[in-house]
Amino acid sequence: MRERLTVVKVGGKIVEEESSLLQLLNDFAAIEGCKVLVHGGGRSATKLAEQLGIESRMVNGRRITDAETLRVVTMVYGGLVNKNIVAGLQARGVNALGLTGADMDVIRSVKRPVTTIDYGFVGDVKQVNAGLLGDLIGKGVVPVMAPLTHDGEGHMLNTNADTIAGETAKALAALFDVTLVYCFEKKGVLRDENDDDSVIPSLTLPEFHQLQAEGVIQGGMIPKLENAFEALDAGVCEVVITSASAIHGREGTHIRK
Amino acid sequence: MRERLTVVKVGGKIVEEESSLLQLLNDFAAIEGCKVLVHGGGRSATKLAEQLGIESRMVNGRRITDAETLRVVTMVYGGLVNKNIVAGLQARGVNALGLTGADMDVIRSVKRPVTTIDYGFVGDVKQVNAGLLGDLIGKGVVPVMAPLTHDGEGHMLNTNADTIAGETAKALAALFDVTLVYCFEKKGVLRDENDDDSVIPSLTLPEFHQLQAEGVIQGGMIPKLENAFEALDAGVCEVVITSASAIHGREGTHIRK
Numbered sequence: 468m469r470e471r472l473t474v475v476k477v478g479g480k481i482v483e484e485e486s487s488l489l490q491l492l493n494d495f496a497a498i499e500g501c502k503v504l505v506h507g508g509g510r511s512a513t514k515l516a517e518q519l520g521i522e523s524r525m526v527n528g529r530r531i532t533d534a535e536t537l538r539v540v541t542m543v544y545g546g547l548v549n550k551n552i553v554a555g556l557q558a559r560g561v562n563a564l565g566l567t568g569a570d571m572d573v574i575r576s577v578k579r580p581v582t583t584i585d586y587g588f589v590g591d592v593k594q595v596n597a598g599l600l601g602d603l604i605g606k607g608v609v610p611v612m613a614p615l616t617h618d619g620e621g622h623m624l625n626t627n628a629d630t631i632a633g634e635t636a637k638a639l640a641a642l643f644d645v646t647l648v649y650c651f652e653k654k655g656v657l658r659d660e661n662d663d664d665s666v667i668p669s670l671t672l673p674e675f676h677q678l679q680a681e682g683v684i685q686g687g688m689i690p691k692l693e694n695a696f697e698a699l700d701a702g703v704c705e706v707v708i709t710s711a712s713a714i715h716g717r718e719g720t721h722i723r724k
Numbered sequence: 725m726r727e728r729l730t731v732v733k734v735g736g737k738i739v740e741e742e743s744s745l746l747q748l749l750n751d752f753a754a755i756e757g758c759k760v761l762v763h764g765g766g767r768s769a770t771k772l773a774e775q776l777g778i779e780s781r782m783v784n785g786r787r788i789t790d791a792e793t794l795r796v797v798t799m800v801y802g803g804l805v806n807k808n809i810v811a812g813l814q815a816r817g818v819n820a821l822g823l824t825g826a827d828m829d830v831i832r833s834v835k836r837p838v839t840t841i842d843y844g845f846v847g848d849v850k851q852v853n854a855g856l857l858g859d860l861i862g863k864g865v866v867p868v869m870a871p872l873t874h875d876g877e878g879h880m881l882n883t884n885a886d887t888i889a890g891e892t893a894k895a896l897a898a899l900f901d902v903t904l905v906y907c908f909e910k911k912g913v914l915r916d917e918n919d920d921d922s923v924i925p926s927l928t929l930p931e932f933h934q935l936q937a938e939g940v941i942q943g944g945m946i947p948k949l950e951n952a953f954e955a956l957d958a959g960v961c962e963v964v965i966t967s968a969s970a971i972h973g974r975e976g977t978h979i980r981k
Contacts, residue, residue, distance in 0.1 A: 546803020
């Protein structure tokens with residue numbers, strides 16, 4: 468029987484404030500079995516850039532990453548945020564290993580082609596090498612992944628944390644029974660966006676299409692769910708969309724084939 | 725037969741300037757067999773601290789690491805410098821893995837006790853866990869180690885890169901035939917400090933004691949050599965003190981039992 472593996476993605480906000488970080492570390496340490504944590508760090512990056520007089524430019528919620536900004540995110544995501552989480556998990560008996568995509572060539576990406584927008588040093592994931600990563604997880608190591616990849620030509624690239632989580636979950640699905648937990652600011656996919664308690668407990672693809680046709684699910688939730696169903700198609704057992712206070716994945720919206 | 729392992733320590737200066745970094749990456753990639761790179765990064769840390777308005781205070785060449793400075797070195801050593809080296813080595817076919825002591829609990833340290841000087845968040849190495857590290861090296865992974873450790877209680881600690889290299893070499897000597905190469909600004913241990921070509925090609929402990937008694941070897945070189953002989957006592961096969969342009973360890977001063 469294959470082992471279960473939980474891949475948890477948390478946004479920047481939760482890992483950047485002392486009190487919510489401590490809660491996250493406790494909650495994540497309590498998850499049983501094999502696990503992976505993927506984190507953001509955008510607010511700290513924006514703050515450091517500001518202190519250094521570097522302007523943060525966002526288009527459609529994505530950071531334009533020029534050379535100076537790449538230095539900032541490499542420091543903040545790969546250094547400050549990542550290592551504080553790793554040290555915090557080690558203190559809780561979790562054998563954490565901080566990784567960017569460059570480390571052990573875990574995630575290789577290509578610099579996003581310039582179309583109408585030049586996102587700069589932003590990477591679109593090309594390949595996840597799950598072999599050594601899977602070995603380590605099998606030995607009790609818990610990868611903590613920063614939203615950075617590399618191009619195989621010596622450059623780090625800024626990469627969306629949701630994508631890192633999704634692609635890593637898909638690649639590890641060849642070796643483990645993977646549950647992918649996306650944490651965000653709501654309790655799950657809501658039936659009524661003005662009612663935080665109107666969480667849809669489970670969703671299949673036909674149900675999603677119907678709710679989309681009815682206009683119940685709209686906006687930014689649509690690509691999130693499309694990614695979730697894509698992960699299921701690629702072998703991930705279950706995707707959960709939930710709040711950061713429920714990273715164990717027992718609440719929220721459970722997405723199954 | 726045990727495999728050979730080369731542990732190379734390079735200072736901050738060489739990894740912080742574009743041209744010397746590229747040369748280092750090429751030279752390190754060319755070293756055959758198992759290897760580990762340990763790097764500094766002090767100049768970049770001082771520069772970032774300056775940009776952020778944080779004063780860098782040094783006592784006896786050691787950085788006083790207050791909470792703000794710890795954030796800076798965690799970003800610079802663990803993020804910027806480390807990940808650029810890792811990406812650069814990956815581009816040269818070296819399967820590099822960036823590590824701090826917190827990652828996989830590789831190096832645990834204790835915060836240096838306050839005596840006449842309070843060094844702040846500085847760690848003195850307590851224990852190197854060579855098991856998983858040795859496994860990975862055996863699989864072709866090349867650790868790239870930043871001068872940071874952790875205390876096992878959730879805190880990162882700033883740690884001297886020479887010490888990281890020495891302690892890692894000693895721990896890995898249980899698994900490999902280790903050569904430890906310390907690179908610095910001179911070609912080796914000099915017989916005449918004003919003559920850069922007066923390199924002493926080899927040194928045993930009795931020879932060291934004699935040259936020390938004669939006043940030929942003095943100052944900062946004495947603790948460096950004491951550490952080298954300590955490493956030999958702990959099972960390291962050979963220690964080489966050489967310049968960054970000879971990291972292969974064939975030149976410089978060869979220290980043997």
